[in-house]
Amino acid sequence: MQKNFETQPANRGVTDEMLREINKYTRQDLTADDVFVFSVLLCDNEVDRDFERFSQKSLRTLAELFRGKTAIQNHSMDSADQSARTFLTEVVTDETKRTSLGEPYTYLKAYCYMPRIEKNEARIAEINAGIKKEVSVGCAVRSSICSICGADERISPCKHRRGKTYNGKVCHYVLEDPTDAYEWSFVAVPAQKNAGVTKHFSAAAQKLGTAQKGVTLTAAEARALHDSLERLQKDAKAGEQYRSDLCETASRGLLRALPALSASLAKSLCEGLDCSQLRALSLALAEKNAPRTPQLARPADTRRKAKNERFKF
Ligand SMILES: [Zn+2]
Incomplete structure (x- = not known):
């Protein structure tokens, strides 16, 4: 740092x-x-x-x-x-x-x-x-x-x-x-603290992108690059957590829909998917796993059950 x-x-x-x-x-x-x-x-x-x-x-x-x-x-x-x-x-x-x-x-x-x-x-x-x-x-x-x-x-x-x-x-x-x-x-x-951070970051990125040999960054460029990397690392961590949550939800949904499937197979099937595919799969499985509500049959009771089940992946 x-x-x-x-x-x-x-x-x-x-x-x-x-x-x-x-x-x-x-x-x-x-x-x-x-x-x-x-x-x-x-x-x-x-x-x-x-x-x-x-x-x-x-x-x-x-x-x-x-x-x-x-x-x-x-x-x-x-x-x-x-x-x-x-x-x-x-x-x-x-x-x-x-x-x-x-x-x-x-x-x-x-x-x-x-x-x-x-x-x-x-x-x-x-x-x-x-x-x-x-x-x-x-x-x-x-x-x-x-x-x-x-x-x-x-x-x-x-x-x-x-x-x-x-x-x-x-x-x-x-x-x-x-x-x-x-x-x-x-x-x-710098006249104003934090001034020009974006500018320094662009300059550093350009230097790195067009480098033919060693690159010399100014302190401000190095700092801007470092700060930007730190932010990206944090975002990446949050993204990984989000993906892992989606994966977990989808594989549980798969197991409910196909009880004969082994947990490890469900997990590895889901791990190959990206976030939007995992989301689509989870929604489809939630739809499939939600019990059908028979019309006129104990409406209040069943509806409550159905409602809960939909959110229990
Ligand atoms: Zn704290």
Whole structure:
């Protein structure tokens, strides 16, 4: 997943301790003059615009996972764009600031270095100028917990919808148990949050559709594509459930109509059909299985029975 945070990179003086950490990642020892060190806020525990938030525990795990990871430009996989490396991370709690949920505001701070070479000059100048940027982090989490009922969306999705209010509480998902952190990148801050998602998705889809070789997506395109895939996966899950319900109804109807049929044969016959065929079959079987109502014969009683039977497939 991709998460975006507005952040203001700050230039740092290079201490000996920092150099020791930095030199763990370099082939030859660098001196304070060789490197430019800055810090950046990677992610925090505030509910974001996708109605998700990291727990404090997740932030601590991410702090470990992000150590040594590179900072790239717009999630490009080109190694030439790997401009900075995270050499130290810490989780900071700002006791004077509360999140929208009233928790102490906690964030993951990363210390990064860049070699002072010509290629990095523009980026270094930007950071020195303190230009506010959006940082986009890529990571994977094992659990996504509903804030209303505690269900894990990945294992047993519940009926609560993120962003909707239940008993005065807005549903969001708590991201727990991070398993990997890939990289992070500076991206341009969109003027309006969520603006241009559709546009980015179309651009990404077109790039993928016409690709002759490797494709580079911008962070916004990658995010739009990811969000769209997530939505499709949810729809697909609902569709599968619907089809399986139809299949169940039709095979029960078949067994009622043809009691000599084995349950497994009824099931495999139905499994080969698509949704509209299953629906048509269920209706036809319901019609056939409904008892004929003899005219004038105990009308009230029979009608009630017939009515119930029609809906008992
Ligand atoms: Zn729930």
